[in-house]
Amino acid sequence: MGKSQPHIMMVAFPMQGHVIPLLELAQVLAAHGIRVTFVNTEMVHDRVVSSFAGESLVGFVSVPDGLEPHERYVPGKLTEAVYTILPGKVEALIREINDHSKISCLVYDQSIGSLHQVARDAGIRSVAFLPAAAALLVLGLHIPQLLRHGIIDDQGNPLDNSPLQLGPTMPIVNPTHFVWHTVRNTTLQKLILDMMRQNNNSINSADWVICNSALDLEPGASTLAPQITFVGPLLASNRLADSAGQFYQHDKDSLEWLDQQPPSSVIYVSFGSYAGLGPAQFQELALGLEHANRPFLWVVRPNAMPGVGKPQFPNGFLERTKSQGRIVGWANQQKVLSHPSVACFVSHCGWNSTLESVSNGVPMLCWPCYADQFINQSYVCDIWRVGLQLGRDNGVIVPFDEIKEKIERVVGDEELKGRALQLKEMMGHGAREGGTSHQNLKNFITWLHEC
Incomplete structure (x- = not known):
């Protein structure tokens, strides 16, 4: 008998900028014979599903985020719920699905690093997906050095406002513009800083770290974080298809x-x-x-x-x-x-x-x-x-x-x-046959089939 169809679960942070690229990856994987269960929180589930013009090869399920409707727009509440509530919901969902269809791999938004441990506890492979630039992950990996060199304090506040470049061809960023400091909320700032530090553990032990970027765009990030595999840009136009996962209806004219x-x-x-x-x-x-x-x-x-x-x-x-x-x-x-x-x-x-x-x-x-x-x-x-x-x-x-x-x-x-x-x-060259992102994506698909 031949090997059974691989079944993977994918979990995105419930914001459009995170959902769209992971959903693009899901559609590519599904087109290559991989069964995909895509997990949304209830807040965004209906909008994601309704964004498809026709039938989807991807299967969708939803889990509660534990928030009341009025709490979802309170600064920091959604982020806190994703970090504290979502992992338990995903863990329960894996157990439920495994009763009738074994999941072989969890592909999760890298910003929710605790899902790596959920995968390990379930005895399945784990893949961290970065929907942002690889430079953002490099910044997270450098938080210990930023603390040690007095660039930031342990709350994430900048102590030195000199522009910083972590390496050649890397972005030049003032510490006041570090991702956690831009939220302008001290509680949320500390939460994001701590989560980014904790997520470093999952980056160093995940089976794959894949990024919606291209090696030619970010060669410096590749040097500083060689564990990153570039598979982007994951755009619907590269598949000659319409974009899905939009939270809003677009103007047709x-x-x-x-x-x-x-x-x-x-x-x-x-x-x-x-x-x-x-x-x-x-x-x-x-x-x-x-x-x-x-x-x-x-x-x-x-x-x-x-x-x-x-x-x-x-x-x-x-x-x-x-x-x-x-x-x-x-x-x-x-x-x-x-x-x-x-x-x-x-x-x-x-x-x-x-x-x-x-x-x-x-x-x-x-x-x-x-x-x-x-x-x-x-x-x-x-x-x-x-x-x-x-x-x-x-x-x-x-x-x-x-x-x-x-x-x-x-x-x-x-x-x-x-x-x-x-x-x-x-x-265009990187995304086409023979390009780096194209070949990396092929290698990843082959690995999933072998899980």
């Missing part, structure tokens, strides 16, 4: 609107599924887009300003720009960024957005807000040099005329655009 715009003319603006700007800065961005006098496609989520209410545009803005721009609640970003009319991406620099931009050769204006977005900004602006910094982190509002000027600089910089196109070609 955006692509038709882009078809009507001149080549390399549109400024695309999106701050992802969670980040956003304050009311005053929002108005300056609106005026900057208007005065840039270029077509713009602007994603403004209905919940872009929690606690403030519906975003308020400058007086007369919508009427004055109705023939210039299009404002939508959500967009099919991979298709937008691959459209020939798009000239520039104003972005919060989430890793998924960054990968989608560089994979399509679109220059960026970087406006990071929190977490790993400052690391990604440094890659874009300092290392790859395919974009410019726009946002600030000192509470000072960026005025509309500066926004207008930066848009003009990015759109008019031919050398920057040339580097962006070179990076696009590099990303």
Whole structure:
């Protein structure tokens, strides 16, 4: 008799930026004959499942997060629940499923490192998946050195504000922008710092550590953390498919609107599924887009300003720009960024957005807000040099005329655009047959079949 079909369980942190790349990996594995059970918390389960246009090869199950509905938007509550409640729920689910279909491997979001021990206790293989840049994992691995050298204290507070570069071709980051310190909440800051330190144990003992990045993008991270296997970018467009795992319904007419715009003319603006700007800065961005006098496609989520209410545009803005721009609640970003009319991406620099931009050769204006977005900004602006910094982190509002000027600089910089196109070609080569990410993914799939 032949070997039975391998059955793996996959668990993502319940935020869109984490779910989408792990779900992309799940679909690739399922297409190669691997049975996949994808675990969501109840909070996001229905939205993830409904994001599929047709039938999925991936099986979905949900587990409780232990939170009341009103608690899910309290800063730190979701993170705390994921770290404290989710591992026990996953452990129970593995036991339940094993009664009728043996799970051979647990592929888990690296940010939930305690799931490594859940896999070990269940007697199955474990794979840590990093949905962010490998540089974020390298930062976590260096926390002991940062403490020892007095860069941070044991609460994660910066003691030295000098820009830091952990190695050649690594991002240049001020310690005030370390991922744990950007949350602006001392309790949550300590929780994230402690979890990152604990997660280092799982990184050093997992069977695989795979990352949604590419070796050509992050050679320095590969040198500093050689245990990382690069398999990205995991994009639906690389599978010639539609993206799934979106938490919001995208505007169906955006692509038709882009078809009507001149080549390399549109400024695309999106701050992802969670980040956003304050009311005053929002108005300056609106005026900057208007005065840039270029077509713009602007994603403004209905919940872009929690606690403030519906975003308020400058007086007369919508009427004055109705023939210039299009404002939508959500967009099919991979298709937008691959459209020939798009000239520039104003972005919060989430890793998924960054990968989608560089994979399509679109220059960026970087406006990071929190977490790993400052690391990604440094890659874009300092290392790859395919974009410019726009946002600030000192509470000072960026005025509309500066926004207008930066848009003009990015759109008019031919050398920057040339580097962006070179990076696009590099990303395409790595993901195709014979490329490093493609071969790494093949090797990983072979290993799963042998588990």
